[in-house]
Amino acid sequence: MTTNIPKAGFKLAKIAVGAAVLIGLGAATMAYAQTKxxxxxxxxxxxxxxxxxxxxxxxxxxFQKSCDRDVTAVYTLNENGNINVNNSCFAKDGTKKQSIGEAFVQNAPFNTKxxxxxxxxxxxxxxxxxxxYWVLKADEDYQTVLVGEPRRKYMWVLSRSAHPVQAVVQDYLNYAKSVGYDLSDVIHTKQTAK
Structure with a gap:
């Protein structure tokens, strides 16, 4: 006894199998990127x-959960050669939040970690x-930068402009994804500066 599978059903089954293979390949690629x-x-x-x-x-x-908008970072050189970090943002109620810290270069003279x-x-x-705080991608004019850390838990896209070209931001996010970052929960920061 033979069964006749309608052509449309066979075609749908092929599409479903193809989609499952692509999803599996995507997951395998992400897993590889995360272990590299x-x-x-x-x-x-x-x-x-x-x-x-x-x-x-x-x-x-x-540590940034109360930041709703206008998140900035200002880096200046300390007298001791380290970098002063001044992070600020505004909460939903309009309160300004500020954190002052210090960055220590780990791999001079490359200064990337x-x-x-x-x-x-x-x-x-x-x-x-x-x-x-690792610098993962930057343009040669230091206008846009992708910062992260080796476990791929934290990540930031920073720009010299409050409103950069979205294609550039997407390029940096695509790069982050290609090196193993899960972007399903990425937050696009609201900037109200002109």
Whole structure:
């Protein structure tokens, strides 16, 4: 006895199998990207990196959960050669939030891997409570940058402009995805600056 499968049903079955294969390949590619060591840019010229950056996208972070809009980071050089970090944002109720920290270069003269501490200044010299800050992608004019860390839990896209070209932001997000970041929960930061 033979069964006749309608052509439309056979075609749908082929499409379903094809979709399952593509989803499986995508998951395998993501798993591989997440186990491959995370690469940074070749070198960061700190004097060009310093200054004001606007956050345009990020992964959700516990310490930024109260940030609703206008998230910025200002980097300046300290007298001791480390980098002063001044992060600020506004909560939904309009309250300004600010965190002052210090970044320590881990791989001079390449300057692509830093550790950042927001501990009180008197104990920041202790090598504890420091988070990784790796520069993963940057344009040669230092106008847009992708920052992350090796476990791929945290990620930021920063720009010199509060309203960068969205195609550029998407390019940086696509790159983040290609190196193993899960972007299903990415937050696009609201910036009200003109």
């Amino acid at each position: 060591p995370l690469q940074t840019v070749e070198k960061v010229e700190l004097d060009r990196y310093l200054g004001m950056w606007y956050e345009v996208a990020r992964k959700p972070l516990v 830093l550790k950042v501490s927001f501990l009180p200044e008197s104990i920041r010299w202790l090598p504890i409570g420091r988070g990784d």
